[in-house]
Amino acid sequence: MSLEITYHIQVADDTLEVTITPEADDSLLVTINGTTRRITLIPAGDGLTYFLTADGIRRPVYAAADAQSLELLVAGDLFSTARVAEPGPGGQGSVSAGSGPLTLKAPMPGVVKDVLVAQGDHVEQGAPLVVLEAMKMNNQIRSPRAGSVVTLAVTPGQRLNRGDALLTLS
């Protein structure tokens, strides 16, 4: 008899459905995006390192938790993950599938170099909205989906912390 449990895992902007079925030999059958793999995960004992074996290929992964998320390093790629009770709005998509107002936040601290939209403007997905200078580079913040700019929270020259609101899309 097998017991199947489904977890909803948020990785970056996506929420993925991961179904786990324990096997008699202590391995797990794990299904993600329609593909099932045999998985074992063994902790190394330092609280950071784990050995992940997926379909017979073994690799180290590194994990560290903070209050909101679990950081995982897989093959040099660092992901911020979180377990969520329900899939986010729009299910397995990203924010692009969402509806309702969306507040965009500064992804890093920096100085606002340029604001490329005005309140009331309609923007398409991918449209540049704000130029934020950090680490001596100008970084364009682009629109994650189409919408109208309802409120604009920043002006050029303003210094921002990570997470400060930039603007709200309808």
Added chain:
Amino acid sequence: MPADPPVTRPIKKLLVANRGEIALRVLRACREEGIATVAVYSEADRDALHVRYADEAYLIGPAPSSESYLSIPNLLDAARTSGADAVHPGYGFLSENAGFAQACANAGLVFVGPPPAAISLLGDKAMARRAMKQAGIPLVPGTDRVTDPEAALAFGAEAGYPVLVKAAGGGGGRGIRVVATPDELAGALQQASQEALQAFGDAGVYLEKYLLPVRHVEIQIMADSHGTVVGLGERECSIQRRHQKIIEEAPSVAVSPELRGRMIAAAVAAARAADYRGAGTVEFLLDRDSRFYFLEVNTRLQVEHPVTELLTGRDLVRDQLRVAAGQPLGYTQDDVSPRGWALECRITAEDPHNSFLPSLGRVRLAQLPSGPGVRVDSSLYDGLEVSPYYDSLLAKVIVWGEDRAQAIARMRRALDEFVLLGVKTNIPFHRYLLDHQDFQAGAISTSFLEGVMEDFGKAATANRDLAAITAAVLAHSGLSPASAAPGQASADGPAARSAWATAYRMRNSGYWKV
């Protein structure tokens, strides 16, 4: 030839006017040479490796570099207080600032770099072009300083589009704009001029024809005050993102021994034309027909200098120190004997899956690669706070191999060993590039990255799925990963927390555990 007879001035104590991996690099050379060392640091860098490494360290101001690493009065104060007799500027910051070199000289300090006049001449890119033209060195078709849009339009019509608008006082790839059509030109001039004023304090801009496809190939030079100028071979730095180099290698697959000889001769002529001393880099563009064009001279040690060091076996900082002290270089062109292949990857705190936006945060775990043929120049340690104030370079991984294929395999292996928790890096992008068949075949140009960015985005989901699987299995098994800070409230229970606290203390008990 210098007018004054060379004077020997031994360096006893040296201040490094820089931070990060390059500060550490210079301090290491001083340690080997028996020179006492002085570090300087901003408030954001109190715990930095270069501060721990030096014999003495002085706070020179708050985090913004304009008030610390770019403050000439604060740096000279630190030099005076410490009794240093020499200053090494590293790269970036004040390294190509003739005013700083002159201020050091006025304060009786040896400046480890070229004379102020050479920095001024070569630092003004338009003036440098004129000097190089006179010396018979081939130039990319271009203009002197341009303010009049009509003159710019005339050049565009003659040379053909696209053209580049570049800051006359610029360098390091900043302040460059590509203009594809005549109607964009006036706007680009204005924007570039404004950017140049902000970035370099000089609104001057000039135009160049944009050659495509083209390779970026540069010659490392070293000159002493006794008339010796040596070219230490080339580095190819064609792999660039937004004009910032990402991967550098030496030699270049596109440079034959005969071409190398001609490029070195041109670089040496450029150095002589500017009465150059110390380490410098003459940058060229190399087109498909093996024609090369002078781009600019960087009057400092380059980020990618270790590539040349691994290939030639020379220590360029040691050479810089000898030359600055007035000693002869001690070798000639005939003594330069490159061997094998060297490759460098710049590891930056940027999120490759999110438009390469800077990634900031605290480093939780840093395990650096090592083993045969691998060198890592880095400022990383467990607990480092990656801040928004400085550039995003965290580490340079440099490898040596008998040939290009072995060097690439070694780099791939070294990047597999590189573990960094806490900030996102461009390592996944490097791995993708190293595996790319065009890169492996050496079929690269400065526009190489434009063609591969989209494919990289598509290839990124495999690791994401493994991360989701790991997160789910951790939740399923009740395994407790270490939490961020000792003492922080955590659902993992006291056992997991104390294990983390112990590991954290162990890793921080000695600073070489990086």
